[in-house]
Amino acid sequence: MPAPSYESDKSPAQSDILDNEINSFSEEEHKALLRRIDWRILPLIAVTYCVVRLDLGNISNAGTMNSETHDSLKQTLGLTPQQWANCLIVFYPGYAAIEPLSTFFLKLTSPSVWISRIMISWGIVMMCMAAVTSYGGLLTTRILLGMMEGGYFTSLVYMWSFWYSPAELVPRILILYMANATSGGVSGFLAWAISYTNGKLHGWQYLFIIEGSLPFILGIVVYFCLPDFPETAKFLTPAEKAHISAHLHKAAPRKGAENWNGAEIKALFKDPTFWFFSFFWALYAVGAWGISTVLPQIILDMGISGSAGSNLLQIPPSATAVFFCVACSWIIHKRGVSPFLVVVILHVLVIISNLLLITVHAPGVRYFAACIISACAPTAYACLWPKRVAAIRGTSAAALGIGINNALSQFTGILGPQLYRSDYGPRYIQSFEASTALIIASGICISVVWWLMQGDLTNYPSIKERVMAQTQIRPEDESDGSVRRELDEKAVA
Numbered sequence: 001m002p003a004p005s006y007e008s009d010k011s012p013a014q015s016d017i018l019d020n021e022i023n024s025f026s027e028e029e030h031k032a033l034l035r036r037i038d039w040r041i042l043p044l045i046a047v048t049y050c051v052v053r054l055d056l057g058n059i060s061n062a063g064t065m066n067s068e069t070h071d072s073l074k075q076t077l078g079l080t081p082q083q084w085a086n087c088l089i090v091f092y093p094g095y096a097a098i099e100p101l102s103t104f105f106l107k108l109t110s111p112s113v114w115i116s117r118i119m120i121s122w123g124i125v126m127m128c129m130a131a132v133t134s135y136g137g138l139l140t141t142r143i144l145l146g147m148m149e150g151g152y153f154t155s156l157v158y159m160w161s162f163w164y165s166p167a168e169l170v171p172r173i174l175i176l177y178m179a180n181a182t183s184g185g186v187s188g189f190l191a192w193a194i195s196y197t198n199g200k201l202h203g204w205q206y207l208f209i210i211e212g213s214l215p216f217i218l219g220i221v222v223y224f225c226l227p228d229f230p231e232t233a234k235f236l237t238p239a240e241k242a243h244i245s246a247h248l249h250k251a252a253p254r255k256g257a258e259n260w261n262g263a264e265i266k267a268l269f270k271d272p273t274f275w276f277f278s279f280f281w282a283l284y285a286v287g288a289w290g291i292s293t294v295l296p297q298i299i300l301d302m303g304i305s306g307s308a309g310s311n312l313l314q315i316p317p318s319a320t321a322v323f324f325c326v327a328c329s330w331i332i333h334k335r336g337v338s339p340f341l342v343v344v345i346l347h348v349l350v351i352i353s354n355l356l357l358i359t360v361h362a363p364g365v366r367y368f369a370a371c372i373i374s375a376c377a378p379t380a381y382a383c384l385w386p387k388r389v390a391a392i393r394g395t396s397a398a399a400l401g402i403g404i405n406n407a408l409s410q411f412t413g414i415l416g417p418q419l420y421r422s423d424y425g426p427r428y429i430q431s432f433e434a435s436t437a438l439i440i441a442s443g444i445c446i447s448v449v450w451w452l453m454q455g456d457l458t459n460y461p462s463i464k465e466r467v468m469a470q471t472q473i474r475p476e477d478e479s480d481g482s483v484r485r486e487l488d489e490k491a492v493a
Contacts, residue, residue: 004479025243033240037163039368040227040235042172045156048119048180048222051214052152054190055126057292058125058211059088059142061191061311062204064296068306073204077135085417087138088293090431092413095146099410100403102151103158104260107399111159112226117154119219121148126212130205157385161253161398162229163244166390170339170383174329177382184374186313188296218275229255253395264394268401271468273452280384280445284409287438288350289377289409290416291370298370301426302326302363313367317374324375328383339383340450346376346383347443354436358429381409384446393468 010376025033036447062073063084073086106114125148129141156176160169195203227233230244232255245254268274291298295317300310324346331337353376360366392401420431457464 030243030247032245034164034168035157036235037227037233037244040233041160041163042175044225045221046175048115048215048218049153049156049176050179050183050186050217051211052119052122052149053180054187055122055149055186055211055215057184058191058207059091060294060296061187062207064300064310065191065207066198066203067300069198071202071204073138073202076202076204077132077138079138081136081422085421087135087142088417089414090139091142091146092410093124093146094143095413096410097151098150099154099407100400102155103399103403105151106158107156107255107395110228110232111155112223112228113199115152115155115159115226116219116223118149118152119215119222119350123212123214123216123219124148124460126215127209127376129212130201130208154403157389157406158253158399158402159228161389161402162255165248166386169386169389171329171333173385174325174382177378178322178325179316180378181325181375183318184292184295184321185315185318186317188311191296191311192309203314231255249390249393253398261355261394261396264397265400267394267466267468268392268397270466271391272463273449273467274401276445276448276452277388277391277405278408279404280442281381282411282448283438283442283445284377284380285409286411286415286419287435287442289412290435291373292377293413293416294420294422295374296372296427297422298420298425299367301422301428302366303426304363304367315434316367316373320371320375321378324379325382328379332383338450338454339387340446340454342383343380343446344443346380347439347446349434350376352438353431354439357432358436387449387453391449391468393425397468 059073064072064074066072067075073079079087102114104120122145125141125145129138129145132138132141153176157169157173164172170178190202190211191207194207197203197206227235230236230241233241236244287449296310299313303355304310305313328342331342332339350373356369357366360369388402388405388425389398392398419434420428424431452467453464457467
């Protein structure tokens, strides 16, 4: 196999030596190399992702903290239920609009530059939110925050697709979602603690200042410490750089690939897998994850505790989500169970939980059901992101496809607050009925994706030729002479 282009300045003898070194990596050596890469990337990314999710949900905490003394954000600004819903919603359109563009900017610049830009800018806007004094001011800062924060998660997934195969992404993306789940508990605890600072400034003002300073500081750390691409990683040898690039599928994203390839983009939009993944991403975002945008208010309406206690009661749903992520990672990665089957089971759990919330009056049972939904929502996406990456061929298609699908998940914030408006409380019967219908529809969509990616399409040639998934072997794959071995076979299984 010829060495990658970034080694092309070497002599033929040097290239032959490098080829031998690339092909000499054993399975254990490959795993050891991945562990070394993990230690350089995962801890920093997990911490930053925990912070981004912390900031994403703190508006709900600000809306309920210190409500007994009429010092919550909603009460301070005198917002109606519809105005409050608008303030939650306006964050997401700008966020979603930036998502498909962010991946292209990441490749044009570098992961360290682009991700640090995102974090520093959203930290500044978050701290400015402490100064709002009107409905219009809150709307403006929320719009700006969405535009500044947009593209963070898609940038991470896209960056990782340059380093890891889809099979290798499974446990690593689940770590991200564990950080996401942990952030919910941390957010509730911080809101509970900061609520006792209510005095010269309102508690929600201290909340925005403290939680806005964290991404600002971490953004500076990311700029100096985050590795960019395998080809530019200073901690890897030339043979290690080439091996990481060569062990990926031949259609995986590459640093040296062109930034925009019209043929790849056209093929992406012709692929039925793209459309059914997109429908799933949007439907499940509202049906399962929509409750997360107003969880503090829903828990408060259950009457289990006051505002401070309701913030603390966000910790069990977060702990349940962490457990679900760990369990599903083990089931998929160690037991070889299909992620699609796991996600179908998660759909069933959400439907059962919704039925409990509709029919049962006991607050304890309703709270348990809310914990299950809060755990299933992020876990399903965590299980499917590697498959989403495996369903795309080409650097440009990966950038746009990943961006569009994560943009669609922002319907969580666009429709979630409307679906769970406070005037539908305290039981939210209509909300949970609508959620059940959305989950059934998303279950149908993901079942179709399962068939498109892993089913036998031999009798459907017109469909098969449009499916870009790496799981459907094409004639050009047979000539792929890379060192992927079983690694690539596992990635597309």
